[in-house]
Amino acid sequence: MDKLLTSMFAVLCIFFSFAPAKADPADEVKAAYSAWDAAFNKADAKAVAAFYTDNAIFLPATHDVIKGPGGVEKFFGGIFGMGVTGHKLELIEAQGDGKLLVGTAKWSAKGKDAKGADQPWAGVATHVFEKQADGSLKLRVHTFN
Template identity: 65%
Template sequence: MTPLRIATLAVCIALLMPITVQAESLEEDVSAAYGKWDAAFNETDAKSLATFYTEDTLFLPASHDIIKGPSGVEEFFGGLFDNGVTGHKLELIEAISEGDLVVSTAKWSAEGKDDAGAPTTFGGIATHVFEKQDDGSLRLKMHTFN
């Protein structure tokens, strides 16, 4: 390999490194936010869970309801907790960032009871739009799942 090719390769690698570091950091940030959200869910504290959402949040659950704002989110999750749903887990699929917004997808699972009252695991796919806050934290601006 000629010195010019080596230099060109080194420049290309150097240019790509910040992108890789940024992607890893983004994935770490979203995974950390998911971990905190899961912890609040699994404490079955709907009020605490609602603090993860922006004031203008749009929450679109599998029930096809259109829920706006943290108070609506709190009411929705309070109903789930009253029905014994717990053991929630989000697993990041992918995250991308554009300005102050982060869009991510995840696999989700939770424990509950089926129609006959037997223990069961529910699961599906979720899409999240986070808004970066001034303190660097992520809050949900939009959340939908199936």
């Protein structure tokens, strides 16, 4: 009986050592935030837009309802034209399972005031990510203030 239990325990240990670890939503969202910030900080509107699904809804602080990567690219092209730089997303919380992940973040950037002087910008954001077939995340919903 002891040999049987020992053998069963060994088999279970081997099985669980090869079972894929479930990804931590916080780690996945942090990685997505880092990549998004990198694209933003290169002032590359097309690269930023590539982080959005074809049916994405983007709700910026302007109260516009922007749909899809084309609308996102146009919006951020305008932001970059205003000289906004230094974007940073800091994770507050992430959760999810399977295909959808939700992240909340504090964001900051360096903007300009009406006279063109440097001015810090900041707020909070909510992101709904859709996991793609290759395991990457794309934004399905993005809103910020």
